[in-house]
Amino acid sequence: MSTAEVTRNVNTPACPADSADKASLPLTIFEKSSPGRHGVATPSTDVPDVDPASVLPKSAVRAEVAELPEVGELDVQRHYTHLSTLNFSIANAFYPLGSCTMKYNPLVNEKVCALPGFAALHPMQTDDQAQGMLELYWRLEHLLCEVSGLDAVSIHPTAGAHGELTALMVMRKYLDDHGQAERKVILIPDSAHGTNPASCTMAGFTTRELKSDARGRVDMEALDNVLGADVAGLMITNPSTLGLFEPNIKRICDKIHEVGGLVYMDGANMNAILGRTRPGDFGVDVMHFNLHKTFSQPHGGGGPGAGPIAVTEALAPYLPVPKVEKDGDRFRIVRCSEKSIGTTRGFLGNSGVVVRAYSYIRSLGERGLLRVSENAVLNANYLRIKLQDSYRVWVNETCMHEFVATAKGLPNDIKATDIAKRLIDYGIHPPTIYFPLIVPEALMIEPTETESKETLDKFVAAMKAIRAECDTAPETLKHAPHSRSIGRPDEVKAVKEPRITYEGDNKSR
Ligand SMILES: Cc1ncc(COP(=O)(O)O)c(C=O)c1O
Known part of the structure; x- marks a missing residue:
């Protein structure tokens, strides 16, 4: 042709x-x-011509x-x-x-996002005035818990890489809080996205590369050789950037847990496993989503995006604030929490992205996500x-x-x-x-x-x-x-x- x-x-x-x-x-x-x-x-003006120099400061008057x-x-x-x-x-x-x-x-997401109750809301409005948006955040958190098989979610981060950094800060604080401050090494497979090692370094960890085997999967022997008491965790992308599912993922998670580390899953590729398997079920402790990839979103030109993180119950107290909580039948923003890593972003993140993701999930439903x-x-x-x-x-x-x-x-x-x-x-x-x-x-x-x-x-x-x-x-x-x-x-x-x-x-x- x-x-x-x-x-x-x-x-x-x-x-x-x-x-x-x-x-x-x-x-x-x-x-x-x-x-x-x-x-x-334009129609001719009835305002008399005035010499700008007579009414404006000299510095504001153009020479030409x-x-x-x-x-x-x-x-x-x-x-x-x-x-x-x-x-x-x-x-x-x-x-x-x-x-x-x-x-x-899908254009329906744009329509939902443009509803005045969402689009015209100002982040400084009171909780009472923002009940609809707060409920949507709360509901999306629960949907993401369901999709990930994990216990708590923060929608705070505004990109995948920001989710990585936030999650690693959560891991750091959890380890420090449990007398494990000496654990500083994160293992990262050599096929990882560049943001993974960068986020580790920014969160104060050092990285150790994990070789892939000839089939592009984690080399189990190489894993055994790098495990030790200094390991804080593993950061694994599954499915990997080679587009391959890691068949040993359960064994890998067990091995990391046996040496006292945590398993972080880069969930940027969740669109491949939506509704089929859940990271929480195969042993992951913490993960991030790329809302702007998995749940559709316009994401050209670098943003805006959202990189929510999902964690196990043990890590939940360390999630960032502010966060939305349900109080009876009302929703409110909680601005501080004793063990939280604190605030890593203004307000509640990129709300337009959050509304679109919610609309996408609800309009497709369980069967649609499977498809x-x-x-x-x-x-x-x-x-x-x-x-x-x-x-x-x-x-x-x-x-x-x-x-x-x-x-x-x-x-x-x-x-x-x-x-x-x-x-x-x-x-x-x-x-x-x-x-x-x-x-x-x-x-x-x-x-x-x-x-x-x-x-x-x-x-x-x-x-x-x-x-x-x-x-x-x-x-x-x-x-x-x-x-x-x-x-x-x-x-x-x-x-x-x-x-x-x-x-x-x-x-x-
Ligand atoms: C596997 C993987 N991890 C992390 C990221 C980083 O996400 P973001 O570009 O939203 O920061 C990407 C982005 O494409 C990715 O493909």
């Missing part, structure tokens, strides 16, 4: 089709300016008239509408970003099987919600980044690349449960077409994308030195 055929079929975002269009991309709004053109016609674009209303409309189409989103097309779980966000994990796993395995002859799958076994392939060994020195950039020309968002770190040239693919078989087939067709291009048109891949206004920016520099203001010519493009 040719690029054009695949692109036409894959529900492409509106984007220029070739490099000729790229050259004719619209100028910035300043360059559309034409002297004397107006967007609106501000240079603003002079454009018609329609130009402005077209300009911003066009800019909005340059952004890629799940509403445009397929977005198989492994680990990040870019799944569809989420069922379809997430089915879709990932469908893609894995369809692509295994074209790309080497790192651990080619039944996977959970995602799988990791590798571009290592592709002909003509084609890299993961070339495959990813070329997919953009086919109207598809690239998968996550170069993560997890234990897989060279990693392509981490997560289709999510919301995609149809037709969309998955179009992705397979695009990936196969690109695989053929590795042999027949390697230069096309190495210079992709050919269809966007930006090709291959220096990604580090773009983050460290973003140039997002108008600079007088086309530099800001």
